[in-house]
Each structure stands twice: as C-alpha cells, then as structure tokens.
Amino acid sequence: xIYILTACLVLVFLLFFTSYLLYRxxxxxxxxxxxxxxxxxxxxxxxxxxxxxLHLLHEMEQTPYEEVSIRSQDGLSLCGRxxxxxxxxxxxxxxxxxxGTFLWDGLGSFRFCRKNHINLLVVDERSHGxxxxxxxxxxxxxxxxxxxxxxxxxxRFPEKSLILSGVSMGSASVMMASVLSxxxxxxxxxxxxxxxxxxxxxxxxxxxxxxxxxxxYALLHFGARIFGHFNLSESxxxxxxxxxxxxxxxxxxxxxxxxxxxxxxxxxDACASRKKKLIITGSQHAVNAMADFNSxxxxxxxxxxxxxxxx
Numbered sequence: 001x002i003y004i005l006t007a008c009l010v011l012v013f014l015l016f017f018t019s020y021l022l023y024r025x026x027x028x029x030x031x032x033x034x035x036x037x038x039x040x041x042x043x044x045x046x047x048x049x050x051x052x053x054l055h056l057l058h059e060m061e062q063t064p065y066e067e068v069s070i071r072s073q074d075g076l077s078l079c080g081r082x083x084x085x086x087x088x089x090x091x092x093x094x095x096x097x098x099x100g101t102f103l104w105d106g107l108g109s110f111r112f113c114r115k116n117h118i119n120l121l122v123v124d125e126r127s128h129g130x131x132x133x134x135x136x137x138x139x140x141x142x143x144x145x146x147x148x149x150x151x152x153x154x155x156r157f158p159e160k161s162l163i164l165s166g167v168s169m170g171s172a173s174v175m176m177a178s179v180l181s182x183x184x185x186x187x188x189x190x191x192x193x194x195x196x197x198x199x200x201x202x203x204x205x206x207x208x209x210x211x212x213x214x215x216x217y218a219l220l221h222f223g224a225r226i227f228g229h230f231n232l233s234e235s236x237x238x239x240x241x242x243x244x245x246x247x248x249x250x251x252x253x254x255x256x257x258x259x260x261x262x263x264x265x266x267x268x269d270a271c272a273s274r275k276k277k278l279i280i281t282g283s284q285h286a287v288n289a290m291a292d293f294n295s296x297x298x299x300x301x302x303x304x305x306x307x308x309x310x311x
Contacts (some may be wrong), residue, residue, distance in 0.1 A: 022216065023223030025245050026202070027101055029099065030134045037103035044257070046104075048291040056107040057282045063114070070152045072126065073144050079130035080123040080149070083113065090161040090187075090309050093149055097168030097286055098136060101129060104251040105167040108192075112297055114237070114310060119160070123149055125170065135147040137230050138198035138235070139169060143176035154183035161309045168259060171200075175237035175267070178244040188307040189244075190300060192251040192264020193286055196263045198234035204260060247274040249303040253283025253291065276303050 037057060040050050066082040075291025081102070092113055096105035102122035114122040124131040125142055136142075154163055155287065162185045166174040178189055195201035199217065206216045224232050241248065246273055253262035261279070268277045278299040283291035304311060 001162075009294055014039040016027050019219040020225040020227060021229045022102060023100050023139070024241040026166055026220060027135050027137065027224060027228055032129065035099065035101060035104075037101050038135055040104070045284050051127045052290060053104065053107055054173060056111055057103050060103060060107065060110050063110075068121070069104060069151075070148055070301055072141075074141070074242050076132040078124065078126060078132070078145055079215055080121055082293055083110070083120040083122075084276070085114060086117040086308055089118050089311070090163055090192075090304075091121060091157055092163040092165050093146075093153060094120060094122045095142070095146060095164075095166035095170030096123070096125060097130070097166075097170055097224075098138070098171075099128075100125075100168065100286070102114070105170065105286055108293065108296060109165055111293065112291065114299065117296070118163075118311065119157075122298060123172075135230075136169075136223075136227065137229050138232065139176050140199065140230050140232065140234050142169065142173040142182065146173050146177035147180045147182060150177070150182050154185045161186065163188050163190060163304065163309065165192070165193045166194065168194065170202075171195075172237045173243070175248070176235045176240045178246050178248075179240045182246075186246065187309050188304060189246050189248045190251070190303070191237075191248055193253065193256055193259050193264070194237055194250075194267065194287055196266050197260045198232045199236075200263070201295055202232070205258075236273065238267060238270055241271040241273075244271070246271050247303070247307045248276075248277065249300065250277045251280065251296070251299075252278075253280045253285065253288050256285045258285035262263055267273060274307075 009016045026153045040046050068082050094101045094106045127133045127136050164174045171191040175232045201219050203213050206213050221232050250264050250268050252261050280288040280292045289296045
C-alpha cells in the first residue's frame with residue numbers, strides 16, 4: 001500500500017511540476033525576455049519586410065510623441081505613446097500581440113495614421129515594454145486594459161471618435177473588450193489576425209509542435225488557474241463578436257501559420273454587428289500592412305467612412 005501511495009504522490013508532484021514548467025514557458029514574460037525592436041528576426045514572418053520595418057521603426061522613433069500612462073483595474077502601470085497628427089481628427093488606439101511590441105506590430109497603423117492624419121495611441125500591453133507585470137493572459141486580463149485605455153482616451157479627448165485596433169492577441173483583446181462598458185465615443189474595431197479564443201490558439205500551438213493537445217492544454221489550464229489565478233475560459237473573442245454592436249473590420253493573411261485563416265472566417269460568420277473582411281493574399285501572421293499596404297489602407301479608410309467616422 002505504501003508503494004502505491006508513494007507512486008501516487010510522485011505522480012501528483014510530477015503533474016504539478018510539469019504544469020508549472022508549462023505555465024512559466026507560455027505565460028511568464030519577464031523584462032529580461034523582452035525583444036529588442038531593432039533586432040528584427042530573419043524568419044518567415046519578418047524577413048521579406050525587414051528593411052521596410054526598420055525604416056518605419058526609425059520614423060516612428062523620430063516622430064514627436066507624448067509618453068502616457070494609466071492604471072489598470074488591478075492596479076498595474078500601463079504605458080503607451082500618443083502621436084497627435086491633427087487636432088480635429090479621430091484617435092486610433094492600437095494593441096500589439098503576444099511577445100510583441102508596437103514598434104513591430106504597430107508599424108502599419110503608424111504609417112496609416114500618419115499618412116491620413118489620424119491620431120494614434122500605441123500601447124505597451126501588460127507584461128510588455130514599459131508596462132508592469134510579468135504574466136500574459138491571452139486577452140483575459142488584457143481586454144480589461146483595453147477598456148481602461150478607452151476610458152482614458154474618452155475622458156482626455158471627449159470630442160474625438162475612437163477606433164480600437166489590434167494585431168493577434170491585441171486583436172482578440174479588442175474583440176473581447178467590445179462587450180464591456182466602453183465609452184460611447186468608441187465607434188469601430190479593426191481586428192487584424194485575431195484568434196477565436198485563448199484556449200483555441202493555445203491548442204493550435206500545441207498541435208503545431210505535435211504534442212498531445214488535450215493533455216498539454218489541461219496542464220496549461222490548470223497552471224493558469226493555480227499559479228496565475230486566471231481562467232483561460234473566462235472570455236473569448238468568438239462569444240464577444242456574437243454580442244457586440246460595434247462594427248468590425250476583420251483582416252487576415254491567407255498564409256498565416258500562427259493564427260489559422262479559418263479563425264477569421266469563424267469570427268466573421270459569428271459577428272452580429274456590421275462587418276467587413278479583408279484577406280491579404282500571400283501574407284503571413286501579423287504582417288498584413290507590410291504585405292499589401294494599399295489594400296490595407298483602402299479597406300480601412302472605406303470602413304471608417306462607412307462607420308460614420310470623419311477623417
């Protein structure tokens with residue numbers, strides 16, 4: 001009997017330990033792991049656009065901006081940059097992706113906003129850049145941060161129409177925030193390569209590593225609850241778009257190897273509000289604005305005008 005009990009205790013310990021290791025690997029993102037924006041990797045995502053990205057990154061750094069910060073609902077310091085291009089123009093709030101930075105993911109939004117004289121607030125998501133915390137929750141807590149930023153923008157610029165925009169995790173966070181009590185000045189959402197749910201994108205990633213999906217996800221879900229104190233099933237973008245009344249422009253690359261294009265189709269089909277969809281031919285994940293800026297710009301401009309936003 002003692003051997004069975006010992007074996008059970010060892011098994012429980014191993015499951016806890018494995019869950020913790022997976023939790024640390026997926027959700028934990030300390031400052032020392034943060035990317036250097038100028039070290040754009042030569043991988044299949046960024047290699048074709050590296051020079052153009054570095055040029056835009058330099059322009060983004062050289063363009064005058066105001067550093068801003070707010071407090072999240074759970075008391076964290078959240079930081080961002082405010083680019084004011086024209087006093088009477090709308091304001092776009094941009095949210096980047098997992099392990100990302102607005103100096104990569106936000107380059108398309110910066111180029112679009114500067115060219116069309118739309119004001120831009122780019123945000124360091126929690127646990128990224130200058131913002132506090134070390135835990136990424138795939139939109140569960142980030143969507144509440146989106147609301148905090150929208151509240152800040154509405155209070156500071158009560159006369160401006162607000163546009164919420166995001167890439168990848170930022171896109172999912174924006175969709176999840178769309179059913180929260182957002183200010184009435186939020187008029188439209190631009191959702192680029194967003195996923196349907198935290199659980200689904202995590203399972204998709206596990207699948208890409210040819211690991212047992214159900215077992216690994218169960219350990220990750222357990223780790224999130226026990227060590228991170230959050231529930232990966234608390235909210236989803238898919239459930240949010242079924243309820244939102246805000247118009248949404250969905251953007252996705254048909255060669256996206258991180259967030260499958262079928263997720264864009266699911267979100268678009270489920271969306272209950274006015275909607276449009278732009279598929280960028282040949283584009284990988286999170287680089288749609290770099291792959292085809294002309295289509296990106298044209299469709300966003302048309303969408304904003306159709307949403308009653310004066311440019």
